[in-house]
Amino acid sequence: MTLPKPPVPRVVGPVTLTDFVRYQGASGDLNPVHHDPAAAASAGFPRPFAPGMWAAGLLGTLATDWLGPQNVRRFSVRFAEQIWPGDVLTCTAEVLAGPDDGTPLVDVALTCRRQTGAAAVVATATFVVPVEVPHAG
């Protein structure tokens, strides 16, 4: 039972409205502030911005490529800052705690940063430590 090394940072972008729209269709959240400039403007935003749950999904992918889809037991995400079209995102992962003796669980931190360095979406997750190195990528 060996914990695989944390993945190298994953760069996504420059992100596009198409990325947002594809996620919105997949998730069923068609809130127009994420793709319609007029709707974004009337809600007080300069232009459409990314669905937070899209970036959360990118962090989920980084984590499950690392530790295995079947092993996730908790995934908690908080939205800190908006992501705009043209942004280049860097997703990183690190171990927070565990596994300890007799506890096959590991807590990890996942962060999606904008090119400014600001954390836009932050997550923590708990995984069962994989018994074999999962598929990567």
Place this chain on the structure above:
Amino acid sequence: MVVEAGKLREFAAATGSSHPAYVCAHADSSPPTFLITKRLWQADDDPWADTGLDPARILHAGEEFAFTGPPPGPGTTLTFDSHIEKVFTKRGRRGGELTFAVLCTEYRDEAGALRATSRTTVVQPGQTPLEPR
């Protein structure tokens, strides 16, 4: 809701995953945030109605998914039920009072076993725009 193979492939692609556990013919899992697609199976009512919050003004502050075992794979039929878990207030960093509400949803499989719990946190009003719903 039914965890469907096609929806899984679509969701995985939209979140940058090509993991065989989601996209191959023998897929047996779902991404950590996939249960957000429950909205496609949901009645059209406003889950925040009992909180007194204004649906047009609330922002998505966070989301949590907890699983009792591996996430459900394609073919699993889940029944879900939501309730408001708590409503509380906090002082914002720039002054003003923020009202938070947490919606808890439990997902049970065909055998009635609890498979997952999600918690959606929203905030109103928030002086810094977060994530409009």
